[in-house]
Each structure stands twice: as C-alpha cells, then as structure tokens.
Amino acid sequence: MPLVVLCGLPDSGRSRRADELRRALEAEGRPVTVVRDADVLGPGGPEALCEAYSDPAREKALRAALKASVERDLGRRAVVLLDSLNYIKGFRYELYCLARAARTPLCLLYCLKPRPRAPGGGEDCPREAGAAASSWRPKAATSRPEPGLPAGGAPEDRDPQWRGSEEDPESRLEGAPSSRGQNPGSPGTPGDGAAGELEPEPDLGFPPELVDALAQRFEAPDSRNRWDRPLFTVLGLEEPLPLAQIRAALFESQVLAPHQATQSQPLASTNFLHQLDQVTSQVLTALMEAQKSAVPGDLLSLPGTTERLRFSRPLSMAELSRLRRQFISYTKLHPSQENLPQLANMFLQYLGQSLH
Helix, strand or coil, X not given: CCEEEEECCCCCCHXXXXXXXXXXXXXXXXXXXXXXXXXXXXXXXXXXXXXXXXXXXXXXXXXXXXXXXXXXXXXXXXXEEEECCCCCHHHHHHHHHHHHHCCCCEEEEEEECCCCECCCCCCECCCCXXXXXXXXXXXXXCCCCCCCCCCCCCCCCCCCCCCCCCECHHHHHHCCCCCCCCCCCCCCCCCCHHHHHHCCCCCCCCCHHHHHHHHHCCCCCECCCHHHCCEEEEECCCCCCCHHHHHHHHHCCCCCCCCCXXXXXXXXXXXXXXXXXXXXXXXXXXXXXXXXXXXXXXXXXCCCCCCEEECCCCCCHHHHHHHHHHHHHHHHHCCCHHHHHHHHXXXXXXXXXXXX
8 A cells, every 4th residue: 555754854844744734634434554663662651762863773663663664664555654754865765666666656755843933033043954955856837825823824825735846945944933832722722732642753853963963964855856756845733734736636536566686586495506606616617627628610419418519710718718708697686496407508508699
C-alpha cells in the first residue's frame, strides 16, 4: 500500500498532521499504519528520543529500525505513514527505493513551523530559516488572504489549495503568525488548551541546542528530486491539508516500475562463484595450450566444450585474463543454476565475440 513520508523539524506540528491525515483516511475506510520514533525506541519517552538524535551511532540505528518497520508494513493492505524527522535526503532516497521495489506510490508531506517575529517589529527569529530557505515548492496561480485573521497578521499568499507550481517558502515564513504560546486544536476548529492536551506533540522535549543542531544539518525536500516528489508543503497548523491532492497521489497516480537498483538480486548457490572461476580458468589454460600448434584460420576445440573458437592471432594471457574478469563480473549479476553446465560454452562464445 502507499507510503507517506512526513518531514519536518521538532515542534513543527508534524505528528499532529500525521494524526489528521490518519483520521481522514480511516474515515474513508482505509486502514492506516503509523510508524513513529517511539514505536521503535520502546520505553524511555522523550529522553530516549533526545539521546538517539544526540548520538550519531544511535541515530543511525534508529533510522535502520524505522526503515525495517516501513519495509515490513509496505506489503500489507494499509497506508503507511512514517512520522519522523526524515531530514537526511539519503534516507529519503532509501525510502523511495523501498516504495519502488514494493510497486507502491509514495508522497512527501513537509511540515514547516511559522517563524515568529520579535516583539516590537524587530528581526525574525532565525530558527528554521536555513532549512526553509533551501526548500523548493510550487507557486499558486492565485492567492487570497485567509478570512478570520486580523489585518496584516496573515500572509498575502496563504492559499488552502495544493500548490502546483513554484513558490518560495521563506517568503511565507516571514509574515506567518507564530504558533508559540498558542494551543491550537485540530485544523479547522478553534484552538483551546484542551485540544492541545488531547494531542500532545511528542517532539516538544527536544532541548533548544539539539533543535538548533538539527536545523543546521537539515536537508530540506526539493521537488526537483524524484525521491522528494510529489511534495506537499504545509505551514503551521492553521493551513488545511491538501487531502484531495494527497489522495490523488496515493491512489490515482501511476506506480513506477522497479529497476535493477531497487530489485533484489536472485539467490545463487553457495558454490556458483567457485564453479564459475574454476571453469573459466580451465578454458583459458586449454586455450593457451591449443594455440601453440594452431595457425590462423583454425577452429580450436577445447575439452569440456561443444563450441569452437576461430583462431586468428596469438592471444596473450593478459588479454584473456581481462576478458575473463569481464565475463565473471557480468555473470555474477545474473546467476542461474541452469547455466552451470553451459558456463564453458558461454565463456567461449563470449571470447569469440570479443576477439572478432
């Protein structure tokens, strides 16, 4: 089933967006599986999560556990939501390869936190500025202010529709209202303290130093990369999710066929490489012995083969060894037990085609 990768820094509303998307899909009768950091870390709470992202070795183990959980759930009949930072583009590429190997669609939901302004109209807080500035996102054809907000408090380009063309998120962050000091409820309903307590944000336990460190090494999604598209960017908790576009990307888009980079190699016998090395070595030894008494134009017949090789010129061991290495490298990519009896003939055919 489809995979939705949520991406965003701590305190960006990412987990609430995951819960909102899960409720919307479950309301349509679609089973949903949510994979979170806490699910693979086990007991420990926010302290274990902070320790995992503070230690590179633990963070690497956490990403491996998240990837394994996603891979296990992709084959089932449920939409998989991966709710984690996912700030490394190399890890997002691995998830893209998993989805492609499983022949299932994938989309990315990028959650941005509005950048608060300092009191008195001073400079904006620099947190997340670096991450947002490197993001690329489509620009809406039309824009209109969001009703219900005080004048000058809402960005002019707030548009609840899905962005289908280029837009710079940095411009949207500068005028966006701050989400700090507020307890908004679920999107579309008035915010209150009770709603914030019902849906706590599991990333709020990160210390400011760790959040700043994550923001500095954050690799923002870019929809020009094939593993980051389709990309949906939402700002804060007030902007509604583009549910119609997400449904279309997950359930109506064409699934990309897996290629050699995403497909598992077929299993080979434990002695296949040994037999391949032994057979090709015997063919070279017999060929070097046969050409000692051959003249150009002769058809050489070697022991253990039914094919014949036309002798046109003396061949050195260095040239034959180079061709042997090429043949072994190619055959290792396509091992087959059915080809074992024909390895000598196949190698002789390869030599005949490469030498003439």
